[in-house]
Structure formats: C-alpha cells, structure tokens
Amino acid sequence: LLLALNCGFGQAEIASLQLDEIELDQKHPHYDLTGSWIRRLRFKTGIFGEWKLWNETIHGIRWMMGRRGSHKDGALILTKDGRPL
Numbered sequence: 001l002l003l004a005l006n007c008g009f010g011q012a013e014i015a016s017l018q019l020d021e022i023e024l025d026q027k028h029p030h031y032d033l034t035g036s037w038i039r040r041l042r043f044k045t046g047i048f049g050e051w052k053l054w055n056e057t058i059h060g061i062r063w064m065m066g067r068r069g070s071h072k073d074g075a076l077i078l079t080k081d082g083r084p085l
Contacts (some may be wrong), residue, residue, distance in 0.1 A: 002060045007051040008039060014085035016043060018074045022061060024053075036061075 003009045003017070021040040028035070036053040053061070064076055075084035 002054070002057040006057040012043065013078060015075070017076045019065070019076055020074060022076065024058060024061070034085050 003014050009017075017038070018040070022036075022038055024036045025085075026034070026037065030039070034060045038049075038051045038053065040049060041047065042049050061076065068076075068078055069082075071078055071082040073082065073084055077085050079085065
C-alpha cells in the first residue's frame with residue numbers, strides 16, 4: 001500500500017521491485033541531496049523512473065527486507081516459500 005501511495009505503483013510494479021533498485025540513506029548521484037530512493041527502468045516502456053521515499057515507506061521496505069531472510073532471489077516481496085510474487 002505504501003509503495004502504491006508513495007510511488008504510484010500498481011500490483012505488477014510492486015511485485016517486480018528488486019532490491020538493487022532500492023537505495024536507502026544514499027546521496028543522490030546527480031544532486032546535492034541525501035535520502036532514500038527507488039531508481040529503476042519502467043517495465044513496459046524501458047523509461048527511467050525515480051521516486052523519493054517517505055519515511056513510512058522506508059520503514060515498510062526495511063520491514064519487508066527483514067522478513068526475507070537469506071533468500072537469494074532479488075525481489076523485495078517474496079511468498080512464504082521464498083518465491084517472487
């Protein structure tokens with residue numbers, strides 16, 4: 001829900017979000033800003049997108065990362081069996 005509100009993501013974008021697309025507490029590569037971002041290529045169009053994350057969204061992402069355990073798949077959200085949605 002937080003990713004939908006913060007970034008305008010639909011179900012497919014949330015399910016396909018990869019850990020390497022999430023940058024928490026990082027300096028922005030092009031601007032004099034520090035924060036947390038999602039930076040990725042849009043799935044259908046291949047166009048680059050970037051979203052600054054709210055504190056609530058960061059908290060939710062960290063919670064999901066903690067639930068993943070040591071699964072090797074790069075998706076943020078996994079099923080109970082460790083498979084991507």
